[in-house]
Each structure stands twice: as structure tokens, then as C-alpha cells.
Amino acid sequence: MIKLMICDDHAVVRSGLSMLLHGRNGIEVIGEASEGDEAIVLAQQIHPDVVLMDLSMPHGKDGMTATSELKKLMPDVAILILTMHDDDEYLFRAIQIGASGYILKNAPHDELISAIQSVAMGDAYLYPTATKRLMGEYLDRLRNGAEVVTPYDTLSEREREILGWLAKGYTNKEIAENLFISVKTVESHRSNVMDKLGLKTRPELIKFALKKGLLNFE
Template sequence: MIKLLICDDHAMVRSGLAMLLHGKHGIEVVGEASEGDEAIVLAKQLLPDVVLMDLSMPHGKDGMAATTELKQLLPETAVLILTMHDDDEYLFRAIHIGASGYILKNAPHDELLSAIQSVAQGNAYLYPTATKRLMSEYLVKLRQGGADQGPYDTLSEREKEVLGWIAKGYSNKEIAESLIISVKTVETHKSHVMDKLGLRTRPELIKFALKKGLLNYD
């Protein structure tokens, strides 16, 4: 049996997934969690083979943070991200922190079952269009000499854009209004930029931007 733990902040979604998956293709739903901290507690108790993890959970620990901690505590447990976010940045970050798979919530039921079986067997799973995008990104990096790239080259185009705005002194709210995104999204991009570049303060970020020639105001 594949022991499965479901983590999603919507009770109806959890119940629906449990009804859909339990008993199918050797899957046993052993627990349900409403946010990341609860998932970590249950995972330590139940030792699931797979955790089906939502990303966006506004209360408690979100899916990214929970996945990072779970992989440190239970490295043999596979985490399959189930999300509505068809977004390269979420996808690449999930892979970077150790998720075994990434599948969208609108995927057919058979595809979800196959994804759970795949990651339980130690394989990776990405939905088809994500695989294509990932390969394209890899080929671009190869053509650009990916092995010699520095931290800046690991930033997504949006992260580079946000970095430039921050370095020029714009507030998170001003950046959000200019890019037509939420303030929370700007804060997330900023956090990713700081992590990838190994920076801790705004002055360090500005100094980095100066070296990269990002402060052209024209």
C-alpha cells in the first residue's frame, strides 16, 4: 500500500481527494492536514510514503515552507505538489526545495493517480507542459554556458525585474502597482532574490545591483 497524507486548507477539497484516492491502485489515505505545520506533525506520526501538498494555504505554514521542512525531517517521504499555480517560478522553486512532483488541480483523476504512484516509486513527476518548459529552460542555459552562470542567472525574469525596482528605491506597494501584482507577491519575489543571491539587507542588494549595472534610470 502507498500511505498518503493530504494537505490542503479546504476541507471539501481534502474530503473529495480522500474519497477519490483511498483504495485506488494501492493507495491508503492515512491522514489529512489543513496547513503545513499540521502536515509536519502528522507526517512524523504516520510516516507516509507520499504527501500531497497544496502550495497556497493562508493560515499556518504554506506548502513551500512545509515541503522544505518535511524533506529535512523525512527525506524518504515524497512530496507531490498539487496546486492551481501553472507558473514557472513556483515549479522551479518546488523542485529546488526537494518536491518529487508538481501537478495541477485541474489534472484528470487518472493523471493524479499515476503521479502519486510515480513519486511513491522514487521517480519524479511533472505535468506534460511543465516538462516541456523545464527542458526548454535547461537548453537555454546550456546554450548560454549554464555551468559558468552566477547567482544572478538563477533569477527568473520577474525576480530580476523586481530586483531592479527595489534597488532603485521603490516600495513594495509601488512595485506591486507598477507590475500589476499583489504586495505579497512582491515580498515573495524579494525573498527569493535575497535567498538566491545570498544577501541579507537592502544596502547589500543595492551594491549588487550597482555591480550588475541595474541602476540605469533612463
Template sequence: MIKLLICDDHAVVRSGLTMLLDGKHGIQVVGEASEGDEAIALTKELSPDVVLMDLSMPHGKDGMTATSELKRLSPDTAVLILTMHDDEEYLFRAIGIGASGYILKNAPHDELVSAIQCVASGDAYLYPTATKKLMNEYMDRIKGGGSGASPYDSLSDREKEILGWLAKGYTNKEIAANLYISVKTVETHKSHLMDKLGLKSRPDLVKFAMKKGLLQFE
């Protein structure tokens, strides 16, 4: 049996998923959590094979932060993101912090079951359009590789460091705390690197970081 922990801030969603999955398809729901800290605590207690993780949980620790901490504490536990966000920024960041899969909440029941079984076996799962997005980014990297000097080379070491943090979705305040610098300094470096790279938005920054191989994929 695949031991599954469900983490979602909506009780109705948790109950519905438990009714759909528990005792079926070789899956046993061993626990439910309403936010990230609770999911981490239950993972330590119950040792699930898979954590089905929502991203947007306003009351408590969000899914991204919880996934990152959970993978450090329990690297053998697979995290399958279940979310409404069909967005490249969320997708790339989730993979970058170690999620084993990413599936949308409007996916058919059979697809969700297949995704759980897939990540439980040690494989990765992405919903079909997400796979296409990653392939497009990979092809862009191949086509753009090795053709002249890159604007990236003009960045200072600190700007490259902050670029990596930004690409992984950290806020200016979080970056400042981690690097022991002021928020204003982070904002200045961010402005400079965005200008040097010709980027206008965070999604553009994430795409650039992918092409440069700055995001590590599990």
C-alpha cells in the same frame, strides 16, 4: 499500499480527494492536514510514503515552507505538489526545495493517481507542459553556455549569495534574517544585482538562476 497524507486548507478538497483515492489503486489515505505545520507533525507520526501538498494555505504554514522543512526532516517521504499555479516561478522553486512532483488541480483523476504512484516509486513527475518548460530552459542553458564573459561574474560574493536566496523564493525579510543583515541592505544588493544582470522581475531572476545552475534539482 502507498500511504498518502493529504495537505490542503479546504476541507471539501481533502474530503473529495480521500473519497477518490482511499482504498483504490493501491493507495491508503492515512491522514489529512489543513496547513504545513500539521502536515509536518502528521508525517512524523504516520510516516507516509507520499504527501500531497497544496501550496497556497493562508492560515498556517504555506506549502513551500512545509515542503522544505519536511524534506529535511523526512528525506525519504516524497512530496507531490498539487496546486492551481501553472507558473514557472512556483514550479522551479518547488523542484529546487526537493518536491518529487508537480501536478495541477485541474488534472484528470487518472493522471493524479499516476503521479502519486510515480513519486511513491522514487521517480519524479511533472505535468506535460511543465516538462516542456524545463526542457526549454535546459536548451537555453546549452545554447548560452561558454560564449564570452557572463554578467554573473561581475557580481560580488554577497550579491551571488542573495541571488540564490531570491531565486528560491525567499522574501527580503527572510533573507535578511538568515544572513543577519538588514532588510535595507538586502534591497540594495538586490537592486545592484538586478541592474548588473539586466533583469526586470523575479521570474526573470529565477530563469537566470536556472541557466547558471544555481537551483539544485532533486
């Protein structure tokens, strides 16, 4: 079963989604929240596999902020953004802060179910036109000779240094002692690294570092 939590400020929408999704294709709706703060608290209590998160919630914490904070508290939870905003800025920001997927509220029911299943299995999901726009932008940059900036390129020198230490299995305390900085500073850099690279767990971090050739123990 896929344990699903729904966060939307409209009770009718929450109820409708719950009725639509509960019991379909192995999905079990285990909780509902009306705004971001409530979602953060509830998620830590019920431990969903997937959170279906609205972006625009005027009463309380918005979905973007809640997603960012929840990913830091519960890195393994998959957050699928369900929104009316077909907007590149929202899309790119959601991906940057760790959302596993982004789908529009006018999507067919079967597509929503497929998106939930995809992010629950650890895959990313974007609605088709969003994928085309992302690929189009990437290809345009290549054709125009512009530098394509990767997530790794956005890391500072210190963040790259911290990434290397983490990948080699050092604890925050050990890194702090070796670099003569505070544990709190290490934790802050670690959080930034994970956010920027879109990583959730240490195994993912190690795999990334291995691909980048960062695991030289000399």
C-alpha cells in the same frame, strides 16, 4: 499499499481527494492536514510514503515552507505538490527544495493517480507542459551559448568539500574534527548540499559523488 497523506486548507477538497484516491490503485489515505505545521507534525506520527501538498494555505504555514522543513525532517518521504499555480517560479522553487513532483489541480484523475504512484516509487513527476518548458529553457540556453548551470555548480567550495567527506563515509563529528569546524556547521552544510542536489539519502549522495569522480581516497 501506498500510504498517502493529504494537506490542503479546504476541508471539501481534502474530503473529495480522499474519496477519489482511497482504495484506488493501491493507495491508502492515512491522514489529512489543513496547513503546513499540522502536516509536519502529523507526518512524523503516521509516516506516509507520499504527501500530497497544496501550496497556498493562508491560515498557517504554506506548502512551500512545509515541504522544505518536512524534507529535512523526513528525507525519504515523497512530496507531490498539487496546486492551481501553473507558474515557473513556483515549479522551480518546489523542485529546488526537494519536492518529488508538481501537478495541477485541474489534472485528470488518472494523471493524479499516476503521479502519486511515480513519486512513491522514487521517480520524479512533472505535468507534461512543465516538462516541455524545462526542456525548452535548457535547449534555448544551449543554442544561445549560455552556460547551463548544474546543481553541483551552485555548491560553495566548503559544501563541495563536505560532500566529498560525506561520500567517503565520515560522520559529522569526524568531518568537524578534520576541518576544525563545529558539528553544527557541518550539519548545516550537509543540509544545504542535500537540498541543492535534490538528494534524500546517503546512498544517493555516494552515487552522485561517484559520477562526479569525487571518491578519490588518496
